[in-house]
Amino acid sequence: MSELTTATAAELSQRLRAKEVSSVEVTEAHLERIGQVDGAVHAFLHVNSEEALATARDVDERRARGEELHPLAGVPIAVKDVIVTKGQPTTAASKMLEGWVPPYDATIVERLRAAGLPILGKTNLDEFAMGSSTEHSAYGPTRNPWDLERIPGGSGGGSAAAVAAFEAPLAIGTDTGGSIRQPAAVTGSVGIKPTYGGVSRYGLIALASSLDQAGPVSRTVLDSALLHELIGGHDPRDSTSLPDPVGGLVAATESLDLRGVRLGVVRELGGEGYQPGVQASFTAALDLLREAGAEVVEVSCPSFAYALAAYYLILPAEASSNLAKFDGMRYGLRVEPSEGPLTAERVMAATRGAGFGDEVKRRIILGTHALSAGYFDAYYGSAQQVRTLIQRDFAAAFEQADVLVSPTTPTTAFRFGEKLDDPMAMYLNDVATIPANLAGVPGISVPSGLSDDGLPVGFQALAPAQEDARLYRVGAVLERLLDERRGHRLLADAPSLPTTVSQEAAR
């Protein structure tokens, strides 16, 4: 494996600026790595070699001319395929959008392009970001680089696997109930769900608009901070975008200790249902953070018990409305009924019946039911009230602690098929990540090491709204202490992947 693919984004940035290496070389190294391992991992739905190399060449030329460039200029990135990219296919991992090429860019993508990051391609996900394993992708699952028989998490399993398999130093994810943090946890990578509104949603194919949030995916905390500062900040095209600038995140990663920081262990996000190996890794991480000067207290958030249930009312309700636009009329798939009159309504139903996968149908039906006459108040209305209770629990907990902590997920990566036939078991994966989405607060998952089964465990930290910098401080300190103790980065312990000679390399 080329050392250009094991380098972090921060290291690549430095070497690019020092002109020790060109963006074309860095981008080619990653494309080659994708060619070698993506047959086994399947992190990408679409690889974008030509355009990525064109961007890289352009950045190299501008740098040679002495132009002032963004620090990440020339550092390649992968983008989750639920974010629209002009001129490049965007499918949301659904047959509904097979081959669709959007006529516009998401704001995030515009910012990546303006800063000169070559976009390597689009990463796999559960269809329309509904799932926790990528098993619901219409194009086949992504495999966990730590064990190819196991799930890489979801919905953003492709983005997490891409960085964990050294196919990209950076990726963009989206997190509606844990889709950035849970994949980060089970692949030994880093993922941040920013404060709701902190990163523009314009150009994200919406799942649940009041919960969706895009954010960075990377191998180190610093790399996520660099990317977060690039993609964050106000966007007039997103009505829920926060007006305040995003900053101080990279600076927060420079903190060497946690003196004066109170960490609140959430009683409800641990114990029963959490694997002993996960719990042990979490406890060991807490001990390290205590040594770094943090004060550890226990907090209680009793309403979190209802978070999962409220989420599985709010999400399907909003999704059923958001996905109504896939009607076979203006873009995407159109399927005509095999018999009977060709009316628009019948074409819509035939299109949606053929184009949506099982999980999408399940959630649209549940959401439509919850919103239909006679049920709305009892279900959607009550779920929104639970949201208030959860916000109150967070507010009370943040009186006692600066940052709340828990394991990111109850278990390490499970095997394919293990939870596919049991939607409730699948949904329970997100039990620790969902409260942050319901309250709009930011969260990070940082690897805390390996469980007794040899698989990565994620350590979650949650901060009050717009205090994302606290997450970077805690995450960076934990990462540094663990790396020092281990003597190397966690992902160096991942088994080597089977490689196939890429067509490009063979020529």
Next chain:
Amino acid sequence: MSTINAAEVARVAALARIDLTAEEVERLAGELGVIADAVAQVSAAVGPDVPATSHPIPLTNVMRDDVVEEPLPVAAALSGAPQSEDGQFLVPQILGEDA
């Protein structure tokens, strides 16, 4: 919400404009029953005095200045259409025969 039987799934599928096979209706009814039972606890958790939160972070809507901007070109807007004609989306019949 444990009233999600096959008839309810079929009713809702029609509202959601999704053709389901008979087998899909049966399977969804079984799966949704379990999920519905689990979420039913939500309504029991809250009293009438708890206000609803529709949005995590309160914001006040603002309007931009009313200035002319370059819209998406027609050809770009139609670029993904299953069918188009004369700069318009071509769709199946939207009204009944006798309308």
